[in-house]
Amino acid sequence: MEQTLKNPEQNTELIIAGAGPAGISAALYAVRAGITPLILYKDGGALEKAKEIENYYGFPAPISGKQLYENGLVQIQALSVPALQEELLSIEYNGEYLVRTAFHNFHAKAVILATGTKRNTLSLKELKKYEENNISYCAICDGFFYRQKEVAVLGNGPYALHEAKVLEPLAKKVTILTNGKNPEFSVSELGSISIEKRKIVSAKGDTSLSNLELEDRTLFPLDGLFVALGTADSTDIARKLGLFMEDNHILIEPDTSTALPGLFAAGDCTGGLLQISKAVYEGALAGTKAVEYLQQQKREKEM
Structure with a gap:
């Protein structure tokens, strides 16, 4: 499902880290609000490993997490949303965001963290x-x-x-x-x-x-x-950016914004109910609010 960018080092308005329920929902609502984001993702995380999901609206029969994850990728592909399967390494902020993956650097004005929360630890x-x-x-x-x-x-x-x-x-x-x-x-x-x-x-x-x-x-x-087991998740990135944390979760405002301007978080990384329905809601809200933030920044620049 991965799409190729003509210039991988390009500037972009909005980057979404993660292609699970929160990340895909954020992308869908960002596109509806007028901005096409760039999605960076490693894999489907915990969702892809779920054998059966039988408590999600609209699916009378159980669906595997892997199938639901793949459905999301098909959905954004149909909207021509660029998505690169590259491991996220770090995000730096200096007025704008520098997002580093294992292969490229990207510059963005806003970022949505939706890579979930890490579940692998050393059993000692x-x-x-x-x-x-x-x-x-x-x-x-x-x-x-x-x-x-x-x-x-x-x-x-x-x-x-x-x-x-x-x-x-x-x-x-x-x-x-x-x-x-x-x-x-x-x-x-x-x-x-x-x-x-x-x-x-x-x-x-x-x-x-x-x-x-x-x-x-x-x-x-x-x-x-x-x-540094596995890959960097949203909470790893949040720590490096100095965001407020509680019980290994990112503290967000009701609109999914964080302490840094233009940085939003959605899904398992924010704690609470670790369910698809909650991730979809927060992703939709984050996508909408990120676009509102970008539009406000543009208006202020034009004044």
């Missing part, structure tokens, strides 16, 4: 003990505190490599811990960054995390651990 009960002590989920936010220290990034994909690259000029040593998996990036991209493939079996330390025990019982010493 000991890690909870150190959540506020040497464990971070944001290299841009906390890298400064680990200058000239030895740190590790947990993950094996482009997102983990991106976080490691942020830390590389700050830390004394950076290692990507793949936890038994092969890295999903080229070794030539590493620079001075090291790779450790052995599985992690335990976390150790007194009041702060100081060692990870590997599968062969050797200890891996570290001053800080940055978690």
Whole structure:
């Protein structure tokens, strides 16, 4: 379903991160309001993995999450909404938004975060003990505190490599811990960054995390651990942008706006009822309000 842009590095008015119920609904309502957005997405997330959905309006028989997800992609394709299947790495704000994916950079005046919320974590009960002590989920936010220290990034994909690259000029040593998996990036991209493939079996330390025990019982010493499992979701991006968070969810206004101008959030990343119906509603509202914001900015510029 992916569409190709003539100029992938182009400026665009509105970018929607995510192609689930919230993201697709946002796109549909943005188009109806007069602006065609660019959709960036990795996959269907939790929806695509749902075996059967039988509590959604208009479907008398159960439908698989995968089929509903694909229906959404067909719907935006019919409206000629450009959609690129590229992993989102980061969003930066400096009056306008710079959106980085694994392959391109995009500039936008408004952004809707709708990539859901991450459900994959490392199953080590000991890690909870150190959540506020040497464990971070944001290299841009906390890298400064680990200058000239030895740190590790947990993950094996482009997102983990991106976080490691942020830390590389700050830390004394950076290692990507793949936890038994092969890295999903080229070794030539590493620079001075090291790779450790052995599985992690335990976390150790007194009041702060100081060692990870590997599968062969050797200890891996570290001053800080940055978690970058899977792909960057909306809450990862929100942390880096300094948005208000509560219980790992983005705090939004009733109109889905956030603390940053032109940045909206919808779907599971905002918490509450984690259901398709709620995501569709918030997506529709976010798409409408994002267009209103852009139109207001245009009027003010013309005055």
